[in-house]
Amino acid sequence: MRCPSGSALRPITDDDVRRTVGLHFDPRHGTPYWLERDRRLGTNALEKVRTLQDAVAVLGLKDGPDQMHFEEASRRTPLENFVPRSVLDKGGPLWAAQTGGTTGPAKHGTWGARYWADILDFSDEFLDLHGVPRNCNWLFVGPMGPHTTGRLVVAFAERRGGMCFSVDLDPRIVKIFGEEGMTAAYDRYVQHIWDQVAEVTRAQDIGVLFCTSRLLDMLPERLGTEALPGVRAIVHAGTTMEPETHRQLREDFFPGVPVVGMYGTSTTGISWQKPFEAEDDHRVVYVPCQPHVALDVVDESTGTEVPFGEEGRVRVWRLTDDALVPGFWERDRARRVQPYGVAAERYPWPWLGDPYSPEFTEGHRVEGVY
Amino acid sequence: MTTLATGALPAAPDTVAALDVPAYSGSRPVMSSRPELLDDGAGRPLARLGTAGRLVQFRMAQEAGKAARQLRALDDDAWFGLLRGAADRLTAKLAAGELDPWLRALSAAAGLPTRRAARGIRTVADDLGRMDEILAAQSPDGTVAAYRTGGGHPRWSWRPAGRSVHVRVPDNFPTINIEWLQALAARRPVLLGTSARDPFTAVLLTEALYAAGLPEGAVSLVHGDAPALRRLADQVLWPGEQVPQDLPPGKVKTYHYGRSRAVVGDAPPKDAWQRLAREAFAGCGRLCTNISSLVVLGAAEEAAGLLAEEFATRPVLPLDDPAATVPAFPDRGARDALAVRIEREIAAGAVDVTEAATGVPLRVDLDGRAFLRPTVLLVDPGSPLFGTELPFPFTAVAHVPRSKAVAACAGSLIVSVLGAGDGIERALAEEPGVDKVFGGEEFDRGYDPCDPHEGYLADFLFKKKAVLPGAGA
Numbered sequence: 001m002r003c004p005s006g007s008a009l010r011p012i013t014d015d016d017v018r019r020t021v022g023l024h025f026d027p028r029h030g031t032p033y034w035l036e037r038d039r040r041l042g043t044n045a046l047e048k049v050r051t052l053q054d055a056v057a058v059l060g061l062k063d064g065p066d067q068m069h070f071e072e073a074s075r076r077t078p079l080e081n082f083v084p085r086s087v088l089d090k091g092g093p094l095w096a097a098q099t100g101g102t103t104g105p106a107k108h109g110t111w112g113a114r115y116w117a118d119i120l121d122f123s124d125e126f127l128d129l130h131g132v133p134r135n136c137n138w139l140f141v142g143p144m145g146p147h148t149t150g151r152l153v154v155a156f157a158e159r160r161g162g163m164c165f166s167v168d169l170d171p172r173i174v175k176i177f178g179e180e181g182m183t184a185a186y187d188r189y190v191q192h193i194w195d196q197v198a199e200v201t202r203a204q205d206i207g208v209l210f211c212t213s214r215l216l217d218m219l220p221e222r223l224g225t226e227a228l229p230g231v232r233a234i235v236h237a238g239t240t241m242e243p244e245t246h247r248q249l250r251e252d253f254f255p256g257v258p259v260v261g262m263y264g265t266s267t268t269g270i271s272w273q274k275p276f277e278a279e280d281d282h283r284v285v286y287v288p289c290q291p292h293v294a295l296d297v298v299d300e301s302t303g304t305e306v307p308f309g310e311e312g313r314v315r316v317w318r319l320t321d322d323a324l325v326p327g328f329w330e331r332d333r334a335r336r337v338q339p340y341g342v343a344a345e346r347y348p349w350p351w352l353g354d355p356y357s358p359e360f361t362e363g364h365r366v367e368g369v370y
Numbered sequence: 371m372t373t374l375a376t377g378a379l380p381a382a383p384d385t386v387a388a389l390d391v392p393a394y395s396g397s398r399p400v401m402s403s404r405p406e407l408l409d410d411g412a413g414r415p416l417a418r419l420g421t422a423g424r425l426v427q428f429r430m431a432q433e434a435g436k437a438a439r440q441l442r443a444l445d446d447d448a449w450f451g452l453l454r455g456a457a458d459r460l461t462a463k464l465a466a467g468e469l470d471p472w473l474r475a476l477s478a479a480a481g482l483p484t485r486r487a488a489r490g491i492r493t494v495a496d497d498l499g500r501m502d503e504i505l506a507a508q509s510p511d512g513t514v515a516a517y518r519t520g521g522g523h524p525r526w527s528w529r530p531a532g533r534s535v536h537v538r539v540p541d542n543f544p545t546i547n548i549e550w551l552q553a554l555a556a557r558r559p560v561l562l563g564t565s566a567r568d569p570f571t572a573v574l575l576t577e578a579l580y581a582a583g584l585p586e587g588a589v590s591l592v593h594g595d596a597p598a599l600r601r602l603a604d605q606v607l608w609p610g611e612q613v614p615q616d617l618p619p620g621k622v623k624t625y626h627y628g629r630s631r632a633v634v635g636d637a638p639p640k641d642a643w644q645r646l647a648r649e650a651f652a653g654c655g656r657l658c659t660n661i662s663s664l665v666v667l668g669a670a671e672e673a674a675g676l677l678a679e680e681f682a683t684r685p686v687l688p689l690d691d692p693a694a695t696v697p698a699f700p701d702r703g704a705r706d707a708l709a710v711r712i713e714r715e716i717a718a719g720a721v722d723v724t725e726a727a728t729g730v731p732l733r734v735d736l737d738g739r740a741f742l743r744p745t746v747l748l749v750d751p752g753s754p755l756f757g758t759e760l761p762f763p764f765t766a767v768a769h770v771p772r773s774k775a776v777a778a779c780a781g782s783l784i785v786s787v788l789g790a791g792d793g794i795e796r797a798l799a800e801e802p803g804v805d806k807v808f809g810g811e812e813f814d815r816g817y818d819p820c821d822p823h824e825g826y827l828a829d830f831l832f833k834k835k836a837v838l839p840g841a842g843a
C-alpha cells in the first residue's frame with residue numbers, strides 16, 4: 001500500500017503552541033478556567049510558554065489535585081468557562097460534548113466548527129488509506145445522544161456519500177448493571193441491541209459497520225457469521241482490541257474487509273489506526289492527530305515519556321482554538337510506538353499501541369458495551 | 371493466632387518462576403498481549419494466563435459442535451484407549467518430575483500441600499484411565515456402546531441432550547476435574563472455564579488429551595469467566611449452588627456441592643475415628659464428600675474427643691512438607707472471616723475440642739501463610755455450623771436423639787452410618803434430601819465415580835427419545 005502525498009496532519013510546531021497559549025491566556029479575551037488556574041498557580045503562561053517543552057513544563061496538568069480540579073470543574077461549571085471569550089464572541093457552532101460517564105458524572109467539552117471540520121478531513125484521509133468505501137450506507141452501533149462518536153459517524157457517512165443508520169446504546173445504564181451485579185439485565189440489554197441490529201441489516205443495504213469493540217467481539221455469537229454479507233468495511237472504537245480478536249475479524253469472519261480502529265475520547269479528539277501491515281502482528285496501533293492532539297505515553301512516577309516499545313499511561317494534549325487540554329492524564333495505558341512501515345514518513349511523531357483501560361480489564365465488573 | 375515459623379515472606383513461592391498457562395482453542399494454545407497474572411495471594415506472580423475473548427469463545431463453540439459427530443464416530447476401543455493414553459502420559463510426567471513447576475505453582479496459588487496436589491492429579495488421571503468402567507455404570511444398558519449407538523431398546527433411543535457442554539471447573543481440589551472428563555468420555559465436546567486459583571490442572575489434562583490424539587475441538591479451555599461459552603454451549607455444568615443469572619434452569623446442572631455427614635450410634639467399629647478423620651481430611655478438607663458434621667446418638671463429648679485425637683495427628687505443616695494435609699488460605703481475609711464464624715460459636719458455648727487436644731490455636735500463620743488448624747467443634751445441634759461445609763478439615767459434632775437423626779441429615783450429599791442400626795440406614799435411604807447412604811464396612815466409601823453422585827451425570831447429558839422405527843439407528 002502507498003500513502004498519497006498530501007495530509008491534513010502535521011507535527012505540532014512551537015508556533016502552534018504560541019498561538020494556542022496566546023488565545024487561551026489572553027488576559028481579556030482568554031479562557032476563564034485557564035486564566036484562573038494561571039493566577040492560582042502563578043504560572044504566567046503567556047510569558048513563559050514559547051515552545052512545546054515550555055508547555056509541558058509550565059502548563060501540564062499534575063496528576064492529583066490539579067487534574068481533579070479540572071475534572072470537577074468540567075463536570076460542575078458552565079462549559080463556557082473552558083472556551084476563550086474571543087471564540088465565543090466570534091460565534092459559530094460549538095458541539096457540547098460529554099464523556100461516557102462510566103467513571104463518574106460526565107465531563108463536558110467543546111468541539112468548535114474549525115476543529116470539527118479538521119477532524120472530518122483527516123478522518124476521510126484515514127478511511128481512504130484503509131480502503132473504506134465511499135457511496136455506501138453505514139450502520140452505527142454505539143452511543144448516540146450526548147456522546148460525540150454518534151454525531152461524528154453520521155458526519156463520516158454523509159460526507160462519504162452514504163446514509164447512516166444507527167442503533168443507540170447507553171453505556172451509563174450498563175455501568176449500573178455492572179456495579180449492581182445485574183448480569184441478566186446486562187444480557188437482556190445486549191440482546192436488545194442485537195435484535196435492533198438484525199432488523200436494520202435485514203432491511204437495509206449496509207456497506208460500513210461502525211461498532212464498539214466490545215460489541216464487535218460478540219457479533220458472530222449473536223448474529224451468526226452470515227449476518228452482514230454486504231459489509232465492505234468495519235470500523236470500531238472503544239476499549240482495547242486483542243491482537244487475536246483483530247486477526248480473527250480480518251482473517252476468519254470478514255476476510256478481505258478492512259477492519260479499522262478509532263481511539264479517542266469525547267472531549268479531546270480521535271486518532272485513527274495506522275494502515276494495516278503484516279508487521280503489525282495484528283496489534284492495533286494509532287496515529288495521534290497532530291497538530292490538534294498529541295498523545296504522550298508517560299511513566300506515572302516521573303511524568304516523562306517512556307522509551308519506544310514500553311507501556312505507560314496515556315496523557316493527552318489538545319491544542320485547538322475552542323479548547324485547551326494541557327496534558328490530561330487519561331485512565332488508559334498504552335505502548336509508545338516508534339513510527340514504522342509505509343506511514344512512518346507521513347506521520348513522523350510517536351504513535352500509540354494497544355491502548356486499554358485497566359479498570360475495564362481488571363476486577364470483577366460485568367463487561368461493558370464499549 | 372500463632373506463628374509457628376518466622377519470616378516475613380514465605381520461602382516456597384519465591385522459588386516458583388511464573389508459568390505461561392495458555393487458554394486452548396481446541397489444541398491451539400492462546401496467550402494474549404496482556405495476559406492475566408495469577409499470584410500467590412501475597413502479590414508474588416505465579417502464572418501468566420492466556421485470555422480468550424468472545425470471538426475466540428465463539429470459534430471454540432463452533433468447533434465443539436463439529437467435534438461432536440467425530441467423537442461419536444470413534445469405536446469404543448479407540449476412544450477409551452485414547453483416554454487411557456492421556457492418563458498414562460500425565461501419570462508418567464508426574465512420576466518423572468516434569469510437572470514439578472506446575473505443582474509448586476498450583477500449591478502456592480490454591481494453598482494445597484504440594485504432595486496432595488500431585489496425588490489429586492494422579493487420582494484424576496487414574497479415573498481418566500478407567501472411564502469405560504465409570505461410563506458403563508451410568509449407561510442404561512450397562513455398556514459403553516450405548517453412548518455411541520443410543521442403546522438397543524425397541525421403544526427408545528438414548529441420545530445426546532446437547533452437542534456441547536460448558537463446564538466451569540472449581541479450584542478446591544484437582545480431583546474435581548473428574549466431572550468434565552466424564553462428560554468428554556461420554557463423547558460430548560467440552561468447553562471449559564477454569565477458576566481463579568487452579569488454572570493448571572485442566573490445562574495439564576487438556577494437553578495430555580491432545581497429545582494422545584484427541585480430535586480437534588473436542589476440548590477448549592478459557593481461564594475465568596466465559597460468558598460467550600455460557601450462551602453458546604447447549605448444556606452447562608456449574609459447580610456449587612450459585613448459578614449465574616443468565617443461565618436458564620433447564621440448561622444447567624449444578625455439581626459437587628453439598629454437605630456430608632456421619633451418624634454414629636452406640637457401637638462404631640474400632641477403627642471408626644481413624645477412618646472418619648481420613649474422610650474429613652480427604653482432598654485437604656475441601657471436598658463435598660468430607661464429613662463436616664457428626665450426628666452422635668450417644669455421648670457427643672466422648673465422640674468429639676476421639677475424633678479430635680485423630681485430627682491432632684495431622685498438624686498444620688508447610689505446604690512442601692510431604693506429610694502436609696492441611697490447606698492454606700491464599701486469601702488471608704477469607705481465613706479470618708471463617709475464623710470469626712467459628713469463634714462466634716465458641717463464644718456462644720461451643721467447645722473447640724481440638725484446641726484442648728493440641729494446644730494449637732485456631733488461626734495459624736506458618737511461613738507467611740494463613741491456615742486454620744483442623745477443628746473438631748462440639749456444638750448444639752441448632753448451631754449454624756452444624757451442617758455447614760467449610761473449606762478445611764472441620765467437623766461439627768452434636769448429640770442428636772435417635773428420633774431426630776434422620777431429620778438432622780436432610781440436605782446431605784453423603785450420610786455415613788456407623789453402629790446405628792439398619793433402621794436408620796433404611797430411613798435415610800428413603801429421605802429425599804439425602805443423596806447417598808453408606809453403612810457397614812463401606813461407611814467411608816466417599817466418592818467413587820461409578821456411584822450415582824447427585825444422580826448420574828449421564829442422565830443429564832443424554833435423554834431417551836422415541837425414534838421409531840429403528841430406535842438403534
